[in-house]
Amino acid sequence: MMGLVCLVAKLSAQSPISKSVMGNGKAIYLTRCLACHQVDGGGVPHLNAPLDGASAVIAGDKAKLIRIVLKGYSDRVEIDGEYYSNNMAAHADLKDQQVADVLTYIRNSWSNKASAVTAAEVKAVRAKLK
C-alpha cells in the first residue's frame, strides 16, 4: 500500500500544466491547426498526419516539434508507418510563448500526455534556425 502511494506521488511530481497554458494553446490550435489536424487531433488519412498518439508529438525530441511549427513540413517521410501527402505551412509569426502553448496543448490533449514545452525552448530552436 505504501509502495503504491509512493508511486502515485512520484508520478504526480511533474509540474501540472496550467489551465491558462492549455486555454491559450487551444485557442491557437483552433485557428492554426484544427483545419488540417482536425478537432480530434486525428489528422486525415494519407493527407494530414495525426497528432493524437503520434510518436513525434509525445516522444523525446521537442526541438524537432518546435522546428515543424516554425518551418512547416513538406518532406515525404514515413510517419508511424504511413505517408501523408499534403504540405504543412510555416507558423514562424507565432511568438515563442504561443508556439510553446500550442505544443503543450497538443502534447496533453486527446490520448497524449507529455511534458510542457517552454518559451525558452522555442527561443533556443528559433535562434538556431536563423
Place this chain on the structure above:
Amino acid sequence: MNLKQSQNNSVLICNFIAQAKPQTHKTTNMRKSISLCLMALGLSITQLFAHSGDSTKLANKAIMPDTDNAGLKLPAGFGALKVADSIGRARHIAITDKGTIYVKLSKLVNGKGIVVLRDNDGDGRTEEKGSFGDFTGTGIAISGKWLYASSDEEVYRYMLTPEGSLVNPMSPQKIITGLINRKQHESKSIALDGKGNIYVNIGAYSNACQEKDRTKGSKGMTPCPILDSAGGIWKFDAEKSNQTYADGKRFATGLRNVVGLDWNKQNNQLFVMQHGRDQLHDLYPDLFDDKASAEKPAETMYALKEGSNAGWPYIYYDPEMKQKIVAPEYGGDGKKVSTDPAFQDPAIAFPAHMAPNALLFYTGNQFPAKYKNGAFVAFHGSWNRAPLPQEGYYVAFVPFENGKPTGQWEVFANGFAGIEVVTGTRGAQHRPCGLAQGPDGSLYVTDDSKGTIYRIMYNGK
C-alpha cells in the same frame, strides 16, 4: 503466346523448381512446392485457368443482398452486399465482361498492388483472391482486351484473355512514364475513350498555386508555373510503350486535381470531377469566415474538350453565387466575378470539399430507366469543413441525357461513414473511392479505408 501456353509455362517453371528440391514423400510435397511457387508469383492454381461458372449466367434474383444492406442506406428497391472485405487500400476498380474484378491498391499488401477477385459459385460474393503488380497507385481501367493501371508516375497495361484473366501478370507493358509526382495530389487516375486514347490526371502539387503552399500571406504565382506539367488532363496513345510528356498532349488545363473521371459513351466526351481548393478562411480570414470556408468552393464536374480550361488557380466556383469568382490569391475578395472567357463553367456544382473520387456514367439495364446514362459520383468525404461537420461519404447520382444533366443531383447510397455526423475525418469507417459497373448492371463501390467492396443491386421491391 496464348493462355494455355502461358499457363503451361508457369506450371512448367514451378514444376522445375519443385523437382530441384530434394523430395521424400514425392507427390504431396511436389503439389505443395508447386502451390508455393505459384503463390509466390501471385497466382493460385485454380486462378490460372478460365472459368465457366461466372455469375453473369445467373439471374439477379439468385443473389441476395446482405440482411443489413452492408450497412448502406439506399433508395427503395435497391439492396447491397459486401462482395469482399479487408483487401487493402482499395482505390479504383475495373470489372471484365465476365465478372472478374480488378482493384488497385494505394498501399502494397504482401508486396502486391493489384487485387483480382472472382465469384465462382455465383452467390455474388467473391471467394477467390489473387494479387500481382509491384506498384501502388489509384487508376485502373479496362479497354478492349487490356487492363490499364497507374502508379503515381507511370501507366501500365496487362493483356487479358477472353475469359478476363491475365495473360502475363509478371510483365505489364509500360505505356507512360516520367509523370510528375511532388507528393500532393499525386494519384494518376485514368480513363480511355475506346478509340486508342488514354486520358491521365496529373494533379497540381499545390493547393492554390501560392509561392509558399498553404501559407497565409503568400501570393499566387502569376502565371501559375505548375500548369505546364500538372493541374490538368494529359492525353496519350493507349498502345505505345514508354511515352513521356513529349509524346502526349495537355488535353485540358486549370484543373486542380481530378481523381474521378469517365468517358461518357452516349455523347463521346470526357467528364471529370475536380477537387476544389482548400482553406479560404485559414488564408484569408478577413474575407471568409468558418462557414464560408466550409461551403466554398464547389466540387465541380466539367465536360471537357481539347483545350478546355477550368480556371484553377485563378478562379474557383462559388456554389451559392453560382459564379466563377476570382481567387483571393489573384486579387479576389470573395465577391469579384471572373469575366475571363477562357475559363469554362462547370456542368454541375456539388457542395464544397466532399472529395469526388470516382465518376461513372451508368449504361446498364438493371437499374430503373432514370439511371440510364446518368452519372454516379463517389464522394470520399471532406476534411476541410472543420470546425463545421464534415460532408460527403456517400455516392450521389445525377440524371443525364446526351451529355447534359437533366435534373438535380441526389444522394444515392449513404451510410459508408458508419456514424451520423463526421467531425474528424478519421472517424469515418468506410470512405467511397472507386466505382464500376458489373456485366449485369450492378454498381460496385470500393472503400479505401477498410478495403470493403460493395455491390449495389436493384431488385424492384
